[in-house]
Amino acid sequence: MSGSPVQADRYGAYGGRYVPETLIPALDELAAAYAEALADPAFLAEVDHLSANYVGRPTPLYRARRFEAEAGVAPVYLKREDLNHTGAHKINNTVGQALLAGRMGKPRIIAETGAGQHGVATATACALFDLECVVYMGAEDIERQSLNVYRMELLGAEVRPVESGTRTLKDATNEALRDWVTNVRDTHYIIGSVVGPHPFPLIVRDFQAVIGREARRQIQAVEGRLPASVVACVGGGSNAMGMFHAFVGDEGVALIGVEAAGDGLGSGRSSAPLSEGRPGVLHGSLSYLLQDADGQIAPAHSVAAGLDYPGVGPEHSHLMDTGRARYVSVEDGAAERAFRALPGLEGIIPALETAHALAWVAEAGRRGEIEAPVAICLSGRGDKDVVHVSRLGDGGRGPESGGAGAGESQAGPGS
Amino acid sequence: MSGPPPGRIGARFEALAAQGRRGFIPYVTTGYPSLAHTRELVAGLAEGGADVIELGIPFSDPMADGPTIQRSSQGALDQGTTVDDVFDVLAELRRASDVPVVIFSYLNPVFSRGVETFVREAIEAGADGVLPTDLPLGADPELEAGLLESRLDLVRLAAPTTTPERVAQIARSSQGFVYYIARTGVTGARRELRGELAREVGAVRSVSSLPVAVGFGVSTAEHARAVGAAADAAVVGSALVDRLDEGGVAGALALARELREALDEVG
Ligand SMILES: Cc1ncc(COP(=O)(O)O)c(C=O)c1O
Numbered sequence: 001m002s003g004s005p006v007q008a009d010r011y012g013a014y015g016g017r018y019v020p021e022t023l024i025p026a027l028d029e030l031a032a033a034y035a036e037a038l039a040d041p042a043f044l045a046e047v048d049h050l051s052a053n054y055v056g057r058p059t060p061l062y063r064a065r066r067f068e069a070e071a072g073v074a075p076v077y078l079k080r081e082d083l084n085h086t087g088a089h090k091i092n093n094t095v096g097q098a099l100l101a102g103r104m105g106k107p108r109i110i111a112e113t114g115a116g117q118h119g120v121a122t123a124t125a126c127a128l129f130d131l132e133c134v135v136y137m138g139a140e141d142i143e144r145q146s147l148n149v150y151r152m153e154l155l156g157a158e159v160r161p162v163e164s165g166t167r168t169l170k171d172a173t174n175e176a177l178r179d180w181v182t183n184v185r186d187t188h189y190i191i192g193s194v195v196g197p198h199p200f201p202l203i204v205r206d207f208q209a210v211i212g213r214e215a216r217r218q219i220q221a222v223e224g225r226l227p228a229s230v231v232a233c234v235g236g237g238s239n240a241m242g243m244f245h246a247f248v249g250d251e252g253v254a255l256i257g258v259e260a261a262g263d264g265l266g267s268g269r270s271s272a273p274l275s276e277g278r279p280g281v282l283h284g285s286l287s288y289l290l291q292d293a294d295g296q297i298a299p300a301h302s303v304a305a306g307l308d309y310p311g312v313g314p315e316h317s318h319l320m321d322t323g324r325a326r327y328v329s330v331e332d333g334a335a336e337r338a339f340r341a342l343p344g345l346e347g348i349i350p351a352l353e354t355a356h357a358l359a360w361v362a363e364a365g366r367r368g369e370i371e372a373p374v375a376i377c378l379s380g381r382g383d384k385d386v387v388h389v390s391r392l393g394d395g396g397r398g399p400e401s402g403g404a405g406a407g408e409s410q411a412g413p414g415s
Numbered sequence: 416m417s418g419p420p421p422g423r424i425g426a427r428f429e430a431l432a433a434q435g436r437r438g439f440i441p442y443v444t445t446g447y448p449s450l451a452h453t454r455e456l457v458a459g460l461a462e463g464g465a466d467v468i469e470l471g472i473p474f475s476d477p478m479a480d481g482p483t484i485q486r487s488s489q490g491a492l493d494q495g496t497t498v499d500d501v502f503d504v505l506a507e508l509r510r511a512s513d514v515p516v517v518i519f520s521y522l523n524p525v526f527s528r529g530v531e532t533f534v535r536e537a538i539e540a541g542a543d544g545v546l547p548t549d550l551p552l553g554a555d556p557e558l559e560a561g562l563l564e565s566r567l568d569l570v571r572l573a574a575p576t577t578t579p580e581r582v583a584q585i586a587r588s589s590q591g592f593v594y595y596i597a598r599t600g601v602t603g604a605r606r607e608l609r610g611e612l613a614r615e616v617g618a619v620r621s622v623s624s625l626p627v628a629v630g631f632g633v634s635t636a637e638h639a640r641a642v643g644a645a646a647d648a649a650v651v652g653s654a655l656v657d658r659l660d661e662g663g664v665a666g667a668l669a670l671a672r673e674l675r676e677a678l679d680e681v682g
Contacts, residue, residue: 016554016555017551017554018522018549018550018551018554018555019549019551019554020478020479020548020549020551020572020574021551021552021571021572021573021574021576021577021585021596022479022574022575022576022577022596022599022600023576024551024552024576024577024581025576025577025578025581026576164485164489165475165476165489170476171476174476174477174478177478178478178479178480178481178601181478181479181599181600181601182599182600182601183599184576184599185576185599280523280526280527281521281522281523281526281549282476282523283476283478284549286526286555289523291523291527293527294497294498294524294527294528295498295523295524295525295526295527295528296474296475296492296523296524297475297476297523
């Protein structure tokens with residue numbers, strides 16, 4: 001791998017380290033350990049070795065011809081992060097951070113998880129490196145992602161249910177931060193997305209940037225050119241940042257992040273802070289945020305547990321404000337339809353999170369509003385969602401309802 | 416360092432020092448279990464010997480707080496408590512009392528209002544200081560400058576994990592007093608205080624020209640005496656909230672009296 005020098009703690013105005021004083025030394029220690037690791041060829045070689053031999057990289061870039069026919073845009077390539085060990089992009093980050101924990105001599109790991117994919121990826125890395133592992137998960141998410149709870153336990157992790165607040169990812173993150181404040185001396189917090197205080201957004205992005213580096217090379221090999229559009233779903237924003245990073249300097253490549261609109265923008269039940277939030281401070285960084293007029297964090301909602309979060313990584317806020325990336329959103333129903341459509345078209349069951357990106361491309365393709373070639377980050381596989389979606393009934397199977405569900409971001413000059 | 420003229424907080428600590436007494440600093444979650452309770456409680460605390468009151472703005476995501484203050488914060492928000500309510504409670508208290516008041520908040524409610532507006536409204540209501548839990552030294556120099564240059568004291572926190580060099584920087588930059596966090600962890604009542612506390616507080620006092628208050632876990636008269644022996648003031652939060660749940664305002668005020676008396680046994 002290669003990484004960015006650890007320098008500024010901000011992306012434009014966004015990011016920073018808004019945490020209790022107790023955590024400052026641990027963040028300093030982590031930034032220093034990361035800088036040292038980047039300068040150590042043995043560390044970089046070990047990350048590369050594990051990527052190739054354990055995670056299963058490079059992942060394929062697959063041309064989805066039947067999806068193209070449905071969407072009316074071609075070519076469309078899927079970057080197959082679902083084929084990573086454990087079934088999502090999350091493991092790119094957890095293997096790297098677990099190695100960092102080892103370098104810092106921290107025997108205990110904590111993590112938060114929404115969909116359970118980050119929890120599984122963390123539990124996996126902890127098994128691999130023989131680290132103690134505690135995963136915080138909202139009680140509602142434990143219900144809707146029960147398969148992953150069982151996987152984490154098999155892998156030797158302790159899953160602690162979080163009953164406070166909205167009982168989802170936000171509250172799991174609060175609880176993980178409280179654990180870290182209490183046990184910071186022997187514990188490393190493997191945060192699961194490009195969120196949190198500096199240097200987390202930078203470290204997670206660097207470990208995920210392998211996605212875009214590979215995709216860029218792969219599409220050039222088959223198409224002889226760069227993609228016109230690069231698309232990814234955005235929860236905290238790690239698969240999107242990982243996919244975007246290698247293309248940020250390529251002015252001709254449109255970067256499109258797809259947020260979860262839940263029941264719809266303006267319904268009060270969405271997870272789309274870039275589309276309808278405003279800047280604020282949560283979980284250690286300044287970024288767009290769903291909040292009320294008094295600065296209280298508003299509850300988020302999405303059918304996809306991994307997107308069900310009121311905040312977003314600070315680098316996305318910067319990319320939106322500068323106009324370099326564009327952020328759109330997709331409602332629950334459209335995402336569920338995309339989740340049900342892809343298996344029959346391509347033999348691939350996508351995660352509900354990923355289905356948001358697929359739904360937006362299909363919709364934009366039908367409207368002729370997306371330029372090809374398109375590269376979509378297929379961030380994870382959907383085994384974990386099968387039970388939950390089957391319980392939702394066939395509400396999502398109905399006929400396409402004239403564009404309802406896929407919407408443009410209203411907020412910010414970048415949309 | 417605190418700009419001249421010394422505000423109410425500085426004056427209060429000077430008076431305490433002159434009398435050889437230790438300060439008592441109760442924390443209150445505004446709006447829990449109701450605004451009426453908070454009004455009665457802060458009035459009683461002001462009369463009953465509080466030297467500074469930490470008036471808390473409840474926040475939806477209190478990541479530095481344990482179960483007790485999570486519960487009181489959520490309870491206050493369920494009651495619909497707003498930042499305006501906090502200022503109203505303060506303004507009413509101010510009509511009856513001169514007790515110094517520090518607004519205790521997570522950063523986002525302050526940030527959301529705009530720091531300038533927040534500071535102006537807080538001063539109008541009668542606040543003397545502000546203590547943002549998630550604004551450590553150096554996190555946001557521009558925002559910090561806005562608070563440091565205002566007439567509100569910016570009270571800074573130091574923790575057991577803070578390096579000695581950083582403790583010195585925090586002590587130099589804090590205003591009113593320095594808040595030393597008694598343990599590595601979140602807020603919440605505890606049975607025991609840590610044995611190393613006295614030595615650590617001594618280290619903070621040796622580099623600080625400001626008074627040092629100690630909080631997080633201080634719950635009983637015995638704790639108050641131990642803190643009083645080492646520091647200039649004791650902050651008590653979760654234990655008061657717990658007592659408020661068990662015995663109402665009268666119960667919380669009874670605990671406050673006990674703690675006040677315990678601190679006066681030191682000196
Ligand atoms: C498959 C998959 N995609 C996307 C996400 C959203 O996270 P991020 O935006 O950090 O990629 C998750 C989170 O759990 C996930 O499991």
